[in-house]
Amino acid sequence: MNTQSPVYTQKTECQDCYKCVRVCEFKAIKIEDGHAIVITEACVYCGRCVEVCPAGAKRVRNDLVRLKYMISSGRNLIASVAPSYIACVASSAQNAFINSFVRSGFIGASETALGAQSVSSVLKENIRYGEINITTCCPVVVEIIRKYYSHLVPLLTPLMSPALAHAKQLKNTFGKDCEVVFVGPCIAKKIEADRNPSLISISVSFEEALSIFGDLKEEDSAEFITERAGAGNYYPVEGGMIRTISEARHADNCYMAFSGVDEVRGVLDSIGGIEKCKTLVLELMACRGGCINGPLSGKNKSFLSKRMNVLQKACERENIVASVFKDITAGWDKSCVNTNVYREEDIAAVLKTTGKSREDQQLNCGGCGYDSCRDFAKAIIDKKAERSMCVTYMRRLAQKKANALIKSMPSGVVIADDSLSVIECNLNFARLFIEQADTMFNARPGLEGANLSKILPANICSIFLNVIRTGNDFFEKDIRVENKFYHCSIFLIEKGHVAGGIFQDITSPMMRKKNVIDKAENVINRNLQTVQTIAALLGENAASTEVLLNSIIESFNASEMREDEDE
Ligand code: SF4
Ligand code: SF4
Ligand code: SF4
Structure with a gap:
């Protein structure tokens, strides 16, 4: 398993x-x-x-490796081929596809539609008249009901799926030693096989099986084992099952088919609202239009041609009578998925942490994958979601971090767009270039919308515009403005739109002191590098080398400091 x-x-x-x-x-x-x-x-x-x-x-x-192993180990394999192969395998290759199972070492290929016919036959005898009957060949629908509509489990007809019924029928004919390989368009059949290993050993897709067979040439006929199926071939299209039990229909009874997960949910949601009915038989399938559109059906054919091919083939064989296997009853257990009841205060607390306390802050944009901010909050409570999934929360967080960084920088920082309109700046920038900066900054924090050309001299503004237009990432220079020198770093944020600038007044006493310290550090680093290189060349243990190095360091230091003083 x-x-x-x-x-x-x-x-x-x-x-x-x-x-x-x-x-x-x-x-x-x-x-x-x-x-x-x-x-x-x-x-x-x-x-x-x-x-x-x-x-x-x-x-x-992917179960291919397992399938290959099963084939190579010489087991008694029988393929149960879903009737949707008519829709999913190229018409010219269909006969060769069926015949290839024997060539690959299988006992043979048999039609799952035989199991479908057994299901229809037993179903006709077991319709609960005067009640609602939910009937399905689809393991997804069974999972939906077991997990999310467990109160409706008693309405499910207590019969195996066609695949399980067919597997049981095959084991009955060929003995318990034979192993059934289901081949179809369905992911959920893999879990059905996992849960029923005594009936279906493995479930693979048409594509997985085809990959074993290689190129297939057109062949005249397909050889199925046991017998040929008839009306069971209607099963892969929506309403196919109901069609096979048509003799059971009566004017007082209502038979309806629905497909697609949303439609199935809509039906299950509305069952509670049905007033006393005579007999209602609901056929439900998870894939829109039926198994012909199964998740592993391949997308190389149009929906219309798939449906047409299946209906034509089923119609041709409709009157073939096959033997019925009746030992196919099944029971469904409930497997309720925990449906939490959420306290209003818990939801409110989560909404608050994501900045959505007020209703107008709850955009319900769906960016997080949930339909509403409240659903997202519930998912956070369930530990299924993280706050970082909310785009607006992350944007606000990033904005706050950027603001805090800009605010705390000792240099003047400004961000402006291509029309030189200030997007944001810090107080230090305002203090560098604006008189009564504190008052202005208090009146308009960040100076958003202010015109940079009225704050900075024209030569710096044109550098700003040049960086934005050319996309040249970085510009760094000391620029004189009146009686001061500014170290300007102008960098691109978004080509054609936004650039940022960092400004330091290098004429200020603080900056002069810092420059001296930077230069001293530079000298020390260069000395160290030189010493390390020479030491590596001469060998570190020689005492004479040490003396030599010390004298080199001293003379190097002296010359560097002289240079510095001259400057
Ligand atoms: S969408 Fe994916 S995760 Fe959700 S139920 Fe279907 S298979 Fe499972
Ligand atoms: S309808 Fe889709 S999910 Fe359901 S049995 Fe068919 S292929 Fe599988
Ligand atoms: S979240 Fe990951 S797994 Fe889901 S759709 Fe996006 S890429 Fe795929």
Whole structure:
């Protein structure tokens, strides 16, 4: 049995875009150390996250190595091939695809549609008249009901899925030693196999099976083992199951089919509102349009042609009568996912820490992957989300940090745009260039919107504009303004739009003192480097070398200090 979940995240590839969180109907994904991890207990294996992940980080477990091992170890394998192969495998290769199982060492390939026919046959006899019946061949729907609508579990028809029914039927015919390999378009079938290893040993996609067979040429016919299936071939399209139980229909009874996770949820949500009905049979499938659009169905054919191909083939075979296997009852246990009740004060506390106490601060933008700021707050309480997922919170945080840094810098700092309008500056900048700077700065903190050309001399402004326009990243120079010298560093922030400047008054006594200290440090560093180089050349232990070095250092120091004094 495989212990790895059929859907997982390749952590190193995750780019923290939260697209998977956004599309997951059950928010079965938590952010851990910046990576979006699938919460196995909450996941229903619909595969939506895999489909949308732009980085290829959300993945479906690949069972190819295991399958190859099973083949090479000479086991009695039988392929149970889902009827959607008509939609998913190229028409010209379909017969060769079926025949390739025998060539690869399988006992043969059999149609899962046989299991579907057994399900339909038993279902017809077990419809609970005067009640609501939820019937499905889809393990995702079963997971949704078990985990999120557990009060509706009693409405599920107590029958195995066609794949499990078929596997049991095959074991009944070929003996318990044979091993069934399900081949289909479905991720959730992998978990169904994991949970029922005595019936299905492994579940692989059409693509995984095709990769073993290599290039397939057109062949005249396909040889299935046991018998050919008839109306069971309708199952992969929405409404296919209901179609096979049509004789059971009656004017007083209502049969309806729905597909797509959102539609399925809509139906399950509204069941409570149904007044006393006579008989309602609901066929539910998680993939829009049915298994022909399964997550592993391949996207190389149009939805219309897939549906058309399946319906045509099913119609051709509709009247084939196959034997019915009736020992397929199943029971469903509940597996409720913890649905917390959140205290209003806890939600408010989290909203406060993300700067969303007021309703107008709750943008509900969905950037974090959750539909609303409140849902995001609940996910934080559940430890599924981190505050850093909120774009506006992070933006405000970054702004605060930048403000604090600019404010604490001893130099004058200004950021301006391409029209020389000040975006932000600190008080030290204002004090360098503006009279009564404190008063002005208090009246307009950061001097946002002030015109830089009215604050700085024209030559510095033109350097600013030049850096913005040319995109030259950095400009550094000492510039004289009236009777003062300023050390100016002007750097690009966004080409064509924004640049920043750092200014130091190097004529001030503080700066002069600092310059002297910098020069002294420079001399010491250069001395040390020279000494190290010479020591390496001559060998460190020689006493004569030490004497020589000391004299070199002394003479070097003396000459450097003289240079300094001359300056
Ligand atoms: S979709 Fe999810 S798994 Fe993929 S990169 Fe974005 S956050 Fe990561
Ligand atoms: S497989 Fe479906 S339920 Fe599971 S995490 Fe992905 S989107 Fe959510
Ligand atoms: S509808 Fe989709 S998820 Fe459900 S059984 Fe078919 S392929 Fe699998």
